[in-house]
Each structure stands twice: as structure tokens, then as C-alpha cells.
Amino acid sequence: MQSKWTAPANIALIKYWGKQAVQIPANPSLSMTLSRARTVTEVKVGNGKPGSWSYTYAGQPKPGFEPKLVAFFDRIRDLLPLISKHELQINSENNFPHSSGISSSASFHASLALCLMDLNQQLGYSDLNETAFRQQSSAIARLGSGSAARSVYGSWVVWGQSELSGSNNQYAIPFPDTVHPIFDRYRDAVLIVSSEAKPLSSTAGHALMDTNPFAPTRYEQARNHLKQLIQVMTTGDITRFIDIVEQEAMSLHGLIMNSRGGTILMKPHTLELISRIRRYRSETGSSLCFTLDAGPNVHLLYPDQEKEPIRSFIRSECLQFCENEKWLDDYIGNGAERIN
Numbered sequence: 001m002q003s004k005w006t007a008p009a010n011i012a013l014i015k016y017w018g019k020q021a022v023q024i025p026a027n028p029s030l031s032m033t034l035s036r037a038r039t040v041t042e043v044k045v046g047n048g049k050p051g052s053w054s055y056t057y058a059g060q061p062k063p064g065f066e067p068k069l070v071a072f073f074d075r076i077r078d079l080l081p082l083i084s085k086h087e088l089q090i091n092s093e094n095n096f097p098h099s100s101g102i103s104s105s106a107s108f109h110a111s112l113a114l115c116l117m118d119l120n121q122q123l124g125y126s127d128l129n130e131t132a133f134r135q136q137s138s139a140i141a142r143l144g145s146g147s148a149a150r151s152v153y154g155s156w157v158v159w160g161q162s163e164l165s166g167s168n169n170q171y172a173i174p175f176p177d178t179v180h181p182i183f184d185r186y187r188d189a190v191l192i193v194s195s196e197a198k199p200l201s202s203t204a205g206h207a208l209m210d211t212n213p214f215a216p217t218r219y220e221q222a223r224n225h226l227k228q229l230i231q232v233m234t235t236g237d238i239t240r241f242i243d244i245v246e247q248e249a250m251s252l253h254g255l256i257m258n259s260r261g262g263t264i265l266m267k268p269h270t271l272e273l274i275s276r277i278r279r280y281r282s283e284t285g286s287s288l289c290f291t292l293d294a295g296p297n298v299h300l301l302y303p304d305q306e307k308e309p310i311r312s313f314i315r316s317e318c319l320q321f322c323e324n325e326k327w328l329d330d331y332i333g334n335g336a337e338r339i340n
């Protein structure tokens, strides 16, 4: 018996940064699910010792990854009888380069959660309809990596309690209101400034928020930003969209800098790209804006109809600031899918 799923990465516009036990976000977040950057995970039920499991990446052992998986399995064992009653063999593979400015933990934990939920169901330990199956999978994915809760769904996704109907802290939901057509076909060009390992893991970064003196104000800001972005997503007010999205990126990095240890994740080329993006926008009236994950790479967000001029801008003004001129050309996608 086996199950195979593919899940995409996602990029947060309203950032999740700070949490309570167990993986409950300090504020709601909103993301765009990508299309191309994906993880494929396959889980097989073996005949070995019940309760045991093994993990390979692209068919090769990956011992460095095991402590995170041990913690994940400890959290979900009581929720999925499958885990203690069978031996599981897990293999996963990403189609995007490691440390490319796209977090693989979201796509990995989402695809793994879906495989485990699927097998749990195939073995008769649960009998959920499609909606409940996705919700429960998102909740399981959340226990591996908070942002993974959002990769279960496509398009625009919200995770965390907010004024949006159905939103909650346990699992993500697809953005419930009708979005303005400009947001139907959005793109994300990831400019790779550096692919070096980050000096601050997201686990450590979230934990630093517990002692950050600005944390309460930040959580309030995130809630206000989401409230405004909900309006913008329905009205299509691009100017306001740009303001909110860029301010969120700056707040994330501001928090990382003013948390204990004062980590700087941006590089000089990150700042150069940001100023070029802003200059290009003021000179052309483009809808292009940027966001940042917890790293130095720059995500360019823009509507599909601006694809050609923005590609020229990337080639002529941005690639010289990217590591080996590397960038990923991605766009909004449909979310996780089963592979038969």
C-alpha cells in the first residue's frame, strides 16, 4: 500500500512570525500558493516493526533531517493510528534547488501530511469527506511547519483566526471571498541573492519573538494589515496592495534585526534590488512589488499581464545582483495534488 502527493511552496504576504505552543500562530497570515516549486512525497506501508519509519531524500538517506521528523511524528502519533500500527517508508524530492529562497519545509510537510492522511484513510482508521480530509491534512502539516498548513490549498490561502469566515488557528482555508480578477493570475519571480544556509532557522526566529519587546505591536499590525488586505483583494486596489505587502516584508526583517542577537538576513544586493524595484515602479507606474521570506532573496510579485516588461526589467536591472544570475520564474498555482 502506498500514497504519493505533490505539494507546492507558498509565499506569505502577511507573515507568520511568532507562535504559541503547539504551532498556534500569534497572528493570522495570508499567502499565495506557487505552481512550479514543489515537493513530491511517497509513503509506503512496509512489513517491518509497527511504529518504525525511515526517510530518504531522492532515494538517499538524509540523517540530518531525522531530528525534525522525530519531533513531527511525536506530535502526530496520537492523531493518526497508522503511525503506531505500521512501518512506514518515506521518500521525498524537491524540484527546486535547496536554499533557493523558497522554503521546502512547507511543501514537504504538506505533501507528507497528505500521504499520511491518505494511508490512514485507506487503512480504514478514518472516513473523511474531501473537505474534512484537506482540513485535517492542513492541521497535520501545521504540526510539522506552520507555513505548511497553507500549502495544502491553492491560490490565496489564509491561516489563523481572523474576521474571515471559517478561518482558524488549526488549519488553513482557501481565501473565502471572491478576489478581484487582477489577482487571479499573479506571478512570483524569486531573485536568488544568496543560496548560503541561513544563520537563523525559522524555529529560532519564532522563539525570539517571545522576548521581542515589539511583539504585541507587531501582532496588532499583522491583524490590521490582513484586515486591509482582505478589502484590497476584493477591490483590486493595487497601490494599497503594494504598500501592505512591502511593509510586511520590512516588518519581518525589522523584527529579525531587533530580536535578541540582532540577526541581519538581508545582503547588500537585497537592498540594491529593493531600491531598483521601487525606482522601476515610480518610473513606469508598474504594479510590481517585492516581498521577502526570512532570508536574503527577493520575491517579485506582479500580475500576469505585466510579464513581458518585468522579464526585461529582471534581465537588464536585476540579474547582475543575483548569485550566478539565478532566478526562479513561478506563478500562482492550484495547491497539493495526489499522484496516481
Ligand code: PMV
Pocket: 011, 012, 014, 015, 016, 017, 029, 103, 105, 145, 146, 147, 148, 202, 203, 206, 252, 293, 294
Ligand atoms: O513555517 P515556518 O515555521 O518555517 O515559518 C515561516 C515563516 C515565514 O516564512 C518567514 C513567514 C510565513 O508566513 O511563511
